[in-house]
Each structure stands twice: as structure tokens, then as C-alpha cells.
Amino acid sequence: MGILLRWLGAFVLLAVIFNPTDWNYxxxxxxxxxxxxxxxVFLGLILAVLAMVYLVATMRSIGLxxxxxxxxxxxxxxxxxxxxxxxxxxxxxxxxxxxxxxLSLILGVGMSWSILRQRLSGQQTTxxxxx
Numbered sequence: 001m002g003i004l005l006r007w008l009g010a011f012v013l014l015a016v017i018f019n020p021t022d023w024n025y026x027x028x029x030x031x032x033x034x035x036x037x038x039x040x041v042f043l044g045l046i047l048a049v050l051a052m053v054y055l056v057a058t059m060r061s062i063g064l065x066x067x068x069x070x071x072x073x074x075x076x077x078x079x080x081x082x083x084x085x086x087x088x089x090x091x092x093x094x095x096x097x098x099x100x101x102x103l104s105l106i107l108g109v110g111m112s113w114s115i116l117r118q119r120l121s122g123q124q125t126t127x128x129x130x131x
Contacts, residue, residue, distance in 0.1 A: 002112070002115065003108070003112040003115065003116065006108045006111040006112050007104060007105065007108025007109075007112070008108075009054075009108075010103075010104040010107035010111065011104035011108070013047070013050055013051060013054065013107075014051075014100045014103055014104050014107075015100055016047065017047055018096075018100075019096065019097070019100060020092070020093035020096040020097065025043065025044065025047060028040070029044065054107040054110070054111060055107070057110055057111050058106060058109075058110025058111065058113075059110070061110050061111075061113035061114055062106075062110050062113050066109075066110070066113075070106045070109055071102060071106060074101075074105060075102075078098065
């Protein structure tokens with residue numbers, strides 16, 4: 001359940017920052033910049049910190065290569081769905097949601113990787129501290 005919640009958190013975070021509807025931080029910041037600048041900056045910094053937490057945890061746990069592999073698996077799955085005729089990529093809004101889904105899967109796996117590795121291998125993960 002924790003892994004699902006981490007992925008869902010990443011999905012919600014990315015969708016709040018940007019999505020193809022008018023209900024996202026980027027669109028709101030563009031429209032309301034002159035009248036609500038302090039609030040836009042404040043919420044932007046909070047969103048940036050949350051995104052950095054996910055990104056740093058992901059890069060520390062699976063690294064760039066792991067992120068590329070997850071993206072490749074997602075892309076191959078899309079290719080299969082397109083080849084079978086279940087999915088067409090002519091809709092820009094759908095493409096944006098698929099990109100958010102792919103990025104959230106990468107971030108969710110990155111946040112959960114040590115838990116997944118421990119459950120699969122039975123080995124505990126620890127950080128080494130130089131002393």
C-alpha cells in the first residue's frame with residue numbers, strides 16, 4: 001500500500017504542477033502573476049521542494065540508468081498498445097497525461113526502491129556515512 005501511495009503522491013504532485021487542463025499551478029501562475037505574486041512564489045517554492053524530495057530520492061535510489069530503464073519499459077508498453085490498436089497518440093492532452101503517468105511511475109519507483117529491494121531480496125539497505 002505504501003508503494004501505491006508514493007506513486008499516487010508523485011502523480012498528484014506532477015498533475016498539480018502541470019496538466020493539460022486549466023487547473024494547474026503553471027496556468028494559474030501565468031494568469032494571476034500580477035495580482036497574487038507573493039502566493040504564487042510561496043506555493044511555487046513548496047512545490048519545488050516537494051518535487052526535489054522525489055527527484056533526489058529517485059536519483060539516489062535508482063539513478064539515471066534506472067530512470068531510463070523504467071521510461072523505456074513504459075515506452076515499450078505504449079508501443080505495444082499502439083501496435084495492437086488500443087492507443088493512438090494524436091491527442092496532445094492524452095500525450096501530456098501519459099507523460100505525467102510515466103514520470104510519476106519513475107518517481108514512485110524511485111521513492112519505493114529500497115522497500116521493493118528489501119522485500120524481494122530480504123536484505124536491508126543502509127547509507128554509509130564517512131566518519
